[in-house]
Amino acid sequence: MSQVTVHDATLRDGQHAVQHQLDVPQLRAYAMAASAAGVPVVEVGHGNGLGASSRQIGYARLDDTTMLETVRLGLTTGTSRMGVFMVPGWGTGTDIHRAADCGADVVRIAAHCTEANVTRRHLGLVRELGLEAQAVLLMSHMTSAKRLAEECRRATEYGAQAVGIMDSAGHYLPVDVSERIGAIVGAVDVPVIFHGHNNLSMAVANSLAAVEAGASVIDACARGFGAGAGNTSLEVLVAVLHRSGHETGIDLPALLRAADVAHDRLMSGPPVIDSVTLASGLAGVFSGFKPRVLTAARAAGVDPLDVFAELGRRQVVAGQEDLIDEVVRSLKAAS
Template structure:
């Protein structure tokens, strides 16, 4: 069986569930526990990555430097690397250099699924700094397996040492994942990433399908911590990988203790697949839109499920939150 590297996004993607408000004690407590469990990569930051704290998508409680320095100091077991995430346009080359100064080991550059070209300069900066350069394609359900493979091939040419896809809307079924990961793995000579969301209750199943299709880096969050229906559950994923014979290097009992810390100290409760989360997954819309959709729909007296359906028809992506209000107005007029 294969060796799988588990990339823990609890302290970055999980931030969406709490409007990016994790504080220093919370970051420190979870990072120490994840490190003690031997988690290979612990990612930290604003939910949308380096430089993303803003009025449009939410101000984080802490600045990037404070978050990174806190986690760097908390990875005391010496087995975990620190990861960061950046979307060009929200983050800059200066943000990457600052992250390097704070001790980041892995820098993941993200772009919309058909726009790997925007990663080129930033991947180059990461390589110049001697850090591990990763590239991920967002909202990957919005294009074909063939196009994803081509975009990942380009990212590898630009310097990415690991490439892959995010099921940003929790839209995939296992067969969808198998088709895409196989195509990507056949197109590149570097490890392949899969990042799942749980809107259709498929995140763990999709992640296992990804491993069986050739992915070697799988993302997850403790208790599935994340926006809407949440992410792949870290502790469940690792348990299933171990039962399936895949090696992760993670101490499962220690990981369960880390998950308990996340449950008790980071979140009000684990993510739930409610009607809105399910609707967003079916529509192929980013789960992070949920709070704003609910607020706007409630204020206008329209059905949030219809809002998500229309956002899906318009193929709205993260960063286009202003279109939520436009859709709500249009639905209000139509009613």
């Protein structure tokens, strides 16, 4: 029986589903419920992390400090640590200092899958502040298992105490995950992380494959709350892990109550796999682009599925939302 640390991203990645508009009562209610269930890490923030609230990718309803202070007070049982996420360029060292002041315990520094070098400075700062430093690679389907293993190994040299990959586009099948996680586990001597999305309805299966390949930190969101087709469903993941003989330390009945809180308080309905989110997963494009793709495609009279296919061909990543309009214009001109 292995021990798996479940990292709950409901109050961070889930923000994508509501355009980063969660308010104080919503954050507090879910934090208290997750804490009561014994969830090990509760991550909070703008969907794109510390410092990301902006015109280009969306303004959050609350500033980072308010979000962090609210969740810190909501983790009332003492069993849950508070996590934050930051992409260098959106966030800065100042944001990390502020998160530390607000009581963050775990800081994840994220980078594109071939660019772990950009995490060096901030991982060092996190360690200097005495917090747990983690590094994750985004859009990890865009490179090989060998390259991911090398980038993760490099991140450990920079101070990462856990490393791993995000299936940001929901593009993987279990065999893909097994290959990549296995390569990373063989290259590092720290816990390995997997973060799945559900565009191909594979998120729980991919997460289980990750655990069986040696990952020991798995991300999930209550009811799969997240952009497009959503994230790995937290309560389903924990149930499957327990049935498979893996220990999480989470009280499943209490977690089901937390999932009900998320359903009732955070979202209008659980994420669904529709034609657009399926197309984005197949194309390997971050499904957080969905609202903007739909708006631009409908205005121009082009098929959003064609837009996602072209974005995938161009290997567009989060932060390049301005290319959506360019792609729509090119498809309109060619029609």
